[in-house]
Amino acid sequence: MGKQTTRQQSGHPHSLDAVNDLQRHISGLVITVGDTGYDEARRVWNGMIDRHPVAVVRAADAGDIGPVVQFARAHGLTIDNLVAAEVLTAAGENVTASDSENSELLWGLRGGGGNFGVVSTFTFQAHPLPAEVFSGNLVYGRDRWLEALRAFEAWTRDLPAELTSIISFLVPPPGWEPGDDPLMLLGFAWASPDIAAGEEIVDRLRRAAPPDAEVVEPARWTAWQSAVDELFPRGVRGYWKNTSFDRLDDDVIQVIARRAAEQTWRGTGFDIHHMGGAVARVDEEAPPFPNRAAQFWLNIYGFWPDAADDEARIAFVRGFAAEMEPFASGCQYVNFLGAEPDQDPLAAALAVFGPAKLRRLSGLKRTWDPHGVVDPVQ
CATH class of the missing domain: 3.30.465 (Uridine Diphospho-n-acetylenolpyruvylglucosamine Reductase; domain 3)
Structure with missing residues (x-):
């Protein structure tokens, strides 16, 4: 970059x-x-x-x-x-x-x-990429979710670091062929110029859980990066939460599939990021970003235009996050902390960074912005 x-x-x-x-x-x-x-x-x-x-x-x-x-x-x-x-x-x-x-x-x-x-x-630090990146989405309807999630868990156990994947559950935008039912999109991007090797890895997943549809082909990075922009228009209302976990067993899969089936509105969904690789190779104390050893990150989000829908949309995100809490493996992602009216800012920061990193960050704040000019002192 x-x-x-x-x-x-x-x-x-x-x-x-x-x-x-x-x-x-x-x-x-x-x-x-x-x-x-x-x-x-x-x-x-x-x-x-x-x-x-x-x-x-x-x-x-x-x-x-x-x-x-x-x-x-x-x-x-x-x-x-x-x-x-x-x-x-x-x-x-x-x-x-x-x-x-x-x-x-x-x-x-x-x-x-x-x-x-x-x-x-x-x-x-910049990294070279092929002119076109081997990438795509495997698409699964509701009756295939359990099978696909189980296959995904097994598939991720020995993936090379060049393959980054993400599962998204969402209601597709108007005009998509599958209609208005929520879908599971299993997206991936292959960072190597050896497309044949990437195809072989994706074929393993196809054989284990044949998709209902797919769009898999080399694409320019900028096109891939902006593929679902229409789901998240500017100027809408938003609320989101995050958790991380190491298990994707049947207990977790059942919660995920049930919550995904509850989605009936566009703009609210969730992503499961497969982590590891270069993310996990960085020493936990090297940057403040927490819980690098987690296998999966779950981002639950809602975007909607009408304030009348606030209560229902926020309740979905909060309820899902609470149900995943027993499976959580560590700290949260700071950007997904909700602005809760009864939230203690110090407790929230502690939940993200842990005590040692929070002390170090507090020392930086005292050094560079002791009077809260950039951001209020908590």
């Missing part, structure tokens, strides 16, 4: 000094303005972010765009690939956060919450 460079609204320029010696510190490719391939890399990056409105928001981290990415098992999370950042601090200073300069600040930016300053320049 290379380097995205912006300027502050005050007009002060940001230099490229932070990347001059990056090749000594990272094993991947750093792309800067003027380099061969920069324009194409920029198009790929913009393909990830141009479907979202431009806004100043509270984010989990400086690498918050696509934190659970389509190639997470091959290359890690976005935050794992953040190697430097220029930060406008609460005191109005521009500082560089890197392994060699303000390294503790860089640690906090890798998943520690939007608490320490405004990041104006990102430097990411």
Whole structure:
């Protein structure tokens, strides 16, 4: 993804000094303005972010765009690939956060919450991809869900890191051939140019659980990344929760299938991310992002246009999350913490990061924004 460079609204320029010696510190490719391939890399990056409105928001981290990415098992999370950042601090200073300069600040930016300053320049480690990525979706109707989930669990036990997969349960948008019944989409992306090897791995799943339909073919990354954008239009209301788990046995599968069958409205659904690979190889203490050993992450979400539907949609997300709690394996994902009216912010942060990481993050907050200029002090 290379380097995205912006300027502050005050007009002060940001230099490229932070990347001059990056090749000594990272094993991947750093792309800067003027380099061969920069324009194409920029198009790929913009393909990830141009479907979202431009806004100043509270984010989990400086690498918050696509934190659970389509190639997470091959290359890690976005935050794992953040190697430097220029930060406008609460005191109005521009500082560089890197392994060699303000390294503790860089640690906090890798998943520690939007608490320490405004990041104006990102430097990411880049990874080469084929011009077209072998990817697709296997589609299963309701009567096939139990079979497909059991096959998926067995299939994921020995997948190579180049294969990242995600299961989504949702009501398809208008015009989709299957109609209005909820579907299970088993999506995957293969990070290797060896398409034949990827096809053989997907064939194993096909044989174990033949899909009702499929769209599987090489595709440009930007097209794959935006394939379901129409399900989540701008300007709607939203609510979401997250949990992680290591078991996908029949007890868990029965809960998942029953909750999926309750969906009757577009825009509300849930994703099961198969983790491991490069995500799990990062030391648990290296960034604040928690629970890297989890095998699966469950994101439950709702997006809807009418405030009259708030109670029902929120109840679905909350109820599903509560029912999965007995199977949870660890900390939550900070971006999926709901804004609950009776929620203790400190208890919520503790549930995400655990005591050791929370103490370290609190120390960073005292150093870089003690008066809560960037974000209120909790």
